[in-house]
Amino acid sequence: MASAKKNTHQDHSAKGTIASVSIVAIVIVLMWIGVFSLYMARI
């Protein structure tokens, strides 16, 4: 039973998940770069 559960989990595709976390990552990185550039422009 336990191994059957594990196999089910492995069978799920993670493509949708990586697409959504990648979008979140891009938003975070762009915001960080934006704030950083604003700070450096005002030095």
Next chain:
Amino acid sequence: MGKLEETWMIVSVSILVIFMAIVGYQTFALGMGPPSNKDIIDPQKVDEQAPFDEPGVFEVGENKYEVVMTLETFAFNPGDIEVPVGAEVEFIMTSKDVSHGIQIPGTNLNAMVLPGHIQRITQVFNEPGEYLILCNEYCGIGHQAMFTKITVK
């Protein structure tokens, strides 16, 4: 763990480490950390203690200026400040009553000024003009009238 899970774990940890490395380098190597001066002062005797017994703008070196400033409801003392373009200006500030803030929009100068604490911030003004200095910490009924200006020329 799946291959894709490994990928996003590595990417997210790398993003965090890179951000921390850049900010850490700025703070510790370039001295760009947030204002965190540790000196303290008796807030009831600000007027009697140097340097706050004589607030004003002082030239302390080649192209270096010090602004010794006291904040109180609802004013900055000295009021109108004038410094040359490109000068390094260090603001040394304390509050005589409640918590105040100082912010100069368009620059990175932004900090709290608390009673009992001496705050120091250095700023270089590279563009000539008039800059607004304002209190950004609610300090009482006249808070919105607590502002002055600094002229850079």
